Amino acid sequence: MPLNQPNGFSCARMLPRLAAAFLCGLLAVAALFSSDARAQTVARQWNEALLDAIRIDFPAPTVHSRNLYHSSAAMYDAWAAYDNVAQGQYFTEKHTSANVAAARQEAISYAAYRVLSERYTHAVNPVASQTRFDAVMDNLGYDKNYTSTVGNSPAAVGNRIAQHILSSTINDGSNEANGYVDNTGYQAVNTPMIVDYPSVTNPQHTPLADPNRWQPLYIESQTLQNGIPVGFNLQQYVGPHWGSVETFAMGRDGTSGPHSWSDIDPGAPPQLGGVGDAAYRANTRQLIEFSSKLDPTHGGGAEMVNLSPGANGNRPLGTHDNQGYAVNPSTGQPYADNWVKQADYGRVLAEYWADGPHRKRLPATGT
Incomplete structure (x- = not known):
């Protein structure tokens, strides 16, 4: 999603929701179940299956965040159904079993399986994703063809949970029924930048209509970070209608309170020719300076920097003052120097932020 959102919908407002969605999707259930990879x-098995489906699908942070939350809610509600105190998020029925642990595992599996199977029906590679979901059910020894929602068996409870979540969220503002396409009619106000030309826009040097708004890029050939070739050249805006999607962690009405984004929203970004003009110009100059250091053949990019832990890290809180570490705590010996070109270091940082190790969605988190 571009930095400047339409209708005042800024990344500062979107990111808390996306971050909350990912954290809830990956960690909320872990608070109830062991997160040890060995366990x-x-x-954990259903979270891993979902992450595998995300990895091979079209990058859509908003859509995948929603799926992460709803699959986690489904698993939590299945767990809570067999607890006298816990309150389900969508499903509040209470059930008993002679073997609560086994009943929970079965209900969780059917709930997660049904939600994920439905949500990834129209993914880039739905067959591969469904095969992955089927494999989890088979490995657990459950009949994936059992679809009944009637009765009190753990399988029926799980199917009923999934049915309730899917039906109650189909009209939550995401436009899931129509492939999550934008229904706001949003159009970029600026002429696209053709990246093959040394110009702000195009060979005709068309000026920007508003430098404070997003400018789409026109790229001759695009391949997404998961290897999916893009069938269009003009950069598309992601999720302009997502401000209307029902929230779960923070209120969207702007009211104050412990569950509202209004308490942490920093407001609009700096505006050129408006509030924050000096910061806008300073940020732009810094970006140009950093970009100039990506060429290893001359200028700042050819300068050598020492990346050894002996010279980097150990910064006082709130500063960028690298004090380094005197010795390696494992060996007790000083760290050897590690001199590299500034440009090489910068490109590695940029690539890591863009793709990360085994990343699915959030940059530089490994998720």
């Missing part, structure tokens, strides 16, 4: 709890 491979049923919740």
Whole structure:
């Protein structure tokens, strides 16, 4: 999503929701089940299956965040159904079993399986994703063809949970029924930048209509970070209608309170020719300066920097003052120097931020 959102919908407002969605999707259930990779709890297995589906699908942070939350809610509600105190998020029925642990595992699996199977029906590679979901059910010994929602068996409870979540969220503002396409009619106000030309826009040097708004890029050939070739050249805006999607962690009405984004929203970004003009210009100059250091053949990019832990890290809180570490705590010996070109270091940082290790969605988090 571009920095400047339409209708005052800024990344500062979007990111808390996306971050909350990912954290809830990956961590909320972990608060109830062991997150130790070696344990491979049923919740962990379904989270891993979902992440595998995300990895091979079209990058859509808003859509995948929503799926992460709803699958986690489904698993939590299945767990809570067999607890006298816990309150489900969508499903509040209470059930008993002679073997609560086994009942929970079965209900969790059917709930997660149904939600994920439905949500990834129209993914880039739905067959591969469905095969992955089927494999989890098969490995757990459950009949994936059992679809009944009637009765009190753990399988029926899980199917009923999924049915309730899917039906109650289909009209939550995401436009899921129509492939999540934008229904706001948003159009970029600026002429696209053709990146093959040394110009702000195009060979005709068309000026920007508003430098404070997003400018789409026109790229001759695009391949997404998960290897999916893009069938269009003009950069598309992601999720302009997502401000109307029902929230779960923070209120969207702007009211104050512990569950409202209004308390943490920093407001609009600096505006050129408006509030924050000096900051806008300073940020732009800094970006140009950093970009100039990406060429390893001359200028700042050819300068050598020492990346050794002996010279980097150990910064006082709130500063960028690298004090380094005197010795390696494992060996007790000083760290060896590690001199590299500034440009090489900058490009590695940029690539890591863009793709990360085994990343699915959030940059530089590994998720």
